[in-house]
Amino acid sequence: MTADDVETDAGDADGSADEEWRDSLADAGELTPDIVAQLLAVHGDRGRRAVDAVGEGRVKQYNDFTVVVGHEDEYVVEDGGCTCRDSQYNLDADDPTQRCWHVLAAEIAERIGAVDHHDMYYSEVRNFL
Template structure:
């Protein structure tokens, strides 16, 4: 089990952001973790049909399978290291674990 799996399990068990989980996320992910928690608190994780968007400070980013369309993920992170996630990907994992993804249906009814 990775460190990311551990905090995801903490969140899933609690069903909410707990101080212990927040501390763990911030310890593992640093500023990225803090930004992710802020995004979840502000309800900026949106699911449209079959993909998830994180509303960032400057743009909206698509996150799929821990991959993200942001520059941080593209240039600064090792895709093979499960702990190296951009804050958008961390936010998606947090939101999924506690049921905080806003779902929007697009297209046909």
């Protein structure tokens, strides 16, 4: 076994843990203490911020985009990516376990039915902000 094999195995373990909380959440349909613990074990502070955003109703679905309202701006989440600086500069886009808290919040909200739906286009709403 080489050092590369060990690194790959560790990455697989993280991927499995990431899938585990997602599967548990999809099955439960709600955030339970165990699921939150699983999420935090994989995503740490990003996971905590995502749970807070979902609890505060800050995940919005428009006709054209899903938007997560942050403390300083609103961020478009699309196809597992986000317009925030954390996604652009700090995270490896090729590693599915590395997600900003906006993407995590959108994934959580979708799985538990906590997305705030708006029958309008965000591109039109954004012009008023």
